[in-house]
Amino acid sequence: MRSRDFPDRDDRSELGFGGPGHFTAELRISQGLRDADPALRAARAEEFRAECERLVDGLAARWGEPFEHGLQGIRLRTEKGEIPEPWAGFGTAVAHACVWEPSTDGRWAAAGVADLDPSDEIRLLLVVTEVPLP
Template sequence: MDIDRYLGPGHRTTALVTSHGLAVADAAVRLAEAGRFHDEREKLAGELSRRWGAPYHVGLQTVRLRTGAEEIPEPWAELSLRVGDVYLWQPERPREHGRWVALGVADLDPCDEIQLLLVVTDTDPP
């Protein structure tokens, strides 16, 4: 994966895969598809780990809870509302720029489509 195309000031969130019709789907269908998205995340995380080393595995529930009491910087505030946990790397190549790469499945909102998200940001995780 060439993250150079995601580099720039601030942050960028990209949906690598998006479901279609799951916002109104039966709960069992949605659950099965969420599992497929998590499998895709694991597969891509394995590929990125071979390139950048083992990621941090970061749960975002405490960040989500903190958004009600304090200012959480973007993209972390929005990400915590959509994603339960992420794999997080700070690859060697962009490290001089302080970049982080996060990979997660946005499946928390049952009224929204499921997405496999890639986030590149220069904002340190909270």
């Protein structure tokens, strides 16, 4: 993921979506949880978080240890139009992320579970971007 080319323009593919300087892979998407019973949704979100932890453990072996980052500040600043993509979209969907700072590749990476919108499916996301974390 960190070495793949970014799309030339905003676009969606079978792997996710992206644009110049960023790509977001949708690694797993729930089925049928839009507006689902809150208890069922919460249980499935926990499953996604456990899967995200396993993903982070595997990536940490390759990319080093990430730092945990709460995205509430990004959500608040996105409402004012101050945050660029992919962080604006990621921050409005994900509460907490594991973030890797760029090494020699100059690319940031972040993993998290998008479960903040109860009218949307739950998604396990991995972002790779040249855009610094705001």
